Amino acid sequence: MEVITLIEHESLPIVAQRSYGQKAITGEQAKALEKIERQLPPQAYSWGHRSIKFAQYCGVISLGPLSVEILPKIYGRETEPGACRKALIKMLIRARQLKAQRGGTANIALQKHALLDVFILNFCDQLHAELMQGMIRSYTERNENISVLRGRLRIEQQFKYNLSHKEKLYCRYDELSCDNPHNQVIKYVLRIMRNLPTGIMASKQLTELLMRFDAVSDVKADLQIIDSLSFNRATFRYEQIIMQCRWFIQGLHPDVLIGDNACLSLLFDMNKLFESYVANIFRKLAWTQGLRLREQGPQKYMVCRVDSNEQLFLMKPDMVFLDNSNHFESIADAKWKLLDDREKKMGISQADLYQMAGYATRYKVTRLALIYPKQQWLQKPVVLQLQGSLSTLQIIPVDVTGEEKQEIF
Known part of the structure; x- marks a missing residue:
């Protein structure tokens, strides 16, 4: 995992060849950013002579094995990426765009992780919390030729398939299964995350969670599938998780590849984020x-x-x-x-x-x-x-x- 950390409005050079840890990107990575730009808000970044400058959008862009994180420029902390990252995380939590981790103090420790890992670890933490209360399970209709009566016997199918197999019964029954669209979306997002350049802790948690979803079918989810999902008393607990899944899928650029990996952009408009952050602070002050x-x-x-x-x-x-x-x-x-x-x-x-x-x-x-x-x-x-x-x-x-x-x- 390799991470380049920039402060808002900082320029990043474009070089023909780069060494590990060098604060620059290659021409191939620049071309990927150019393709991603078409799907991002206007002026998320601008181009100079052999350089790219990031504007008021902060977050992370994954370019194959390299992650570029853009942090807000915080007065007095410009030379402290950890402090800028911590401030951004606090703003996201207070603006309710990132859910506080259980215990309420984990967000402080998250400043030590790269921003991409912060988002992934936060998602894993929320998913673990919901799985502790139970995975989403729903009844699905099954039609099978089995040896014991289960549900209802299908007479027509029984005569068709089992005239010479008296030991078999063709039955229709409902089975409580974890293989449903909600879990399929979650598993797809976990698989996306698993292919991103993450740290050891994030990689370990993703592997553990994917094992929990082993019985769920591998389905390629998209925004249309997510928007078609409905929530009831049994599934409403996962609504926030599914919204986070939507955010990750929306940030994925499957047609922009570096090597075998698709690029990902998770950016926040600092104007809108600051508005939400300030409103949260002043709402409580106004109430007093x-x-x-x-x-x-x-x-x-x-x-x-x-x-x-x-x-x-x-x-x-x-x-x-x-x-x-x-x-x-x-x-x-x-x-x-x-x-x-x-x-x-x-x-x-x-x-x-x-x-x-x-x-x-x-x-x-x-x-x-x-x-x-x-x-x-x-x-x-x-x-x-x-x-x-x-x-x-x-x-x-x-x-x-x-x-x-x-x-x-």
Whole structure:
């Protein structure tokens, strides 16, 4: 297993030949990344002269025997990959995109593993927990020629096959089996993971789990099969596991091969992840003040076209804080961006500022906030007064390492 670790916005050279451990990729691996790019969100990475630069998407890309992990740039920890990995894991757990491991402390130790192993070990841990309560089993109809009566005797088939075999009975019966679509999807994902470049611990857990699914048929699962699965009282416990399976399959690129191995990309948009992370923090803080937080709404239109009475320009704030009477108390948007408080405008986007002013007018609120990750040039909140109104806009830094106590604005 070989891992290259990059920090967000770092460039990776492309070389003709590389040695083990060299922070670079070969032309073959670059071609694979070029093919993968077509299936990823725009601007996940950009190309330079014999180099590739990763943008605001963090996660891991598996290129045959090589894993490239892209970690977020965390203020004060840029030279500590373990700390950046730990912060990303904490953000994923708090944003509910990665489930906390049993005991609640295992995520701290996971920083020592490569990011791909983190995702695999987390999946294995959740699957082990569900298997402890029992594997999914369902009844399947069987039609067999057997020596004892089981279920119902099929008279027509009995005459057809057993006139000269009185010792046989052709029966139809239901059998409780673990060989069902849910388990087939899980086994397929375990097999995918087993072929990835993983560490010793992850490889061992995958081997053990695959043995548990030995009686399950090998089926090539896809997103259509996963989306067709339904859940009932017997299977709802596995719904989160199946959603994780969907994530792994969605990240697989079976048509992009390096050697015999398909490539895999598991990336997170840091803008969206930061929004979810901040919302989780401020939801709890709002509750202590008797407020309720709503994400991505309530939605309102900015203007109405007079001649047609059509409403236009939908507004969708990241976070709206409401009191017990559903009155708007304040509005906040989260931005995964770098600022500089040494500049007069701090590097705040003019479009973001106009958007907040629009919220103040349309939602009739006087308290607004733009929330950014804590960084070198943004250590403390900064207050801006919107001219011509009573509204104030706070620029708030949030510590994404989770080590500092956060206060509501």
